[in-house]
Amino acid sequence: MNNINYVNLGKKIKSTRKERGYTQEKLAEICDISTGFLGHIERGTRKLSLDTLFCIATVLNVSIDYLLIDSANKSDNFLEQMDSVARSLNPSAYNSFRKTVKILAEHIDEM
Template sequence: MDKKLLGRRINAARKERGWTSERLSEICNINATYLRQIESGAKTPSLQVFVALCEALKVSPTYLLADSLPGAESQDLDALLTLCRKATPKQLNMITAMIRSAIEAAPD
């Protein structure tokens, strides 16, 4: 596992939510310095901290480990699922229609 890539993903997910490292560390009940070390790739989070980060950031473990796992398909699917979880019912209907249309229009 590439600790730097994992740290960059955690950092990006945190910034997407507009959180400081202090805010995320409070939510996960960890030291802010430890979080910054994880984000910089200097440290690897324990399993307990990794799970807490996933829950707080509302991302799947696969999303955070995507660069370390084989199969881009699972990464794309997790990204899509993450977006769908955030969508309103109206947006979800639109997403479904767009995907259906793209699948029907794409050559085999």
């Protein structure tokens, strides 16, 4: 069974690549694939290996889940909002943020 929507995956890769300031050429070079193949990935006309997906996610500094999860409205996705906030913090603030969220999650039933 094939449940991956490669068109949506490709759109997510393309938009994230552009947000991060990478050209197709640079991302393809880093992930050791051709620019043409990356173009096919972004259009959803070719399937990519797990290794290639992992490389793209790593270079773009996002999780594989982020690339695979289809969301109709980015601003309504709580986890994406939290991820965006966390990525904007310096390392010290990020650690405090992460610890705070963890503590809240552990005690959510008490609230």
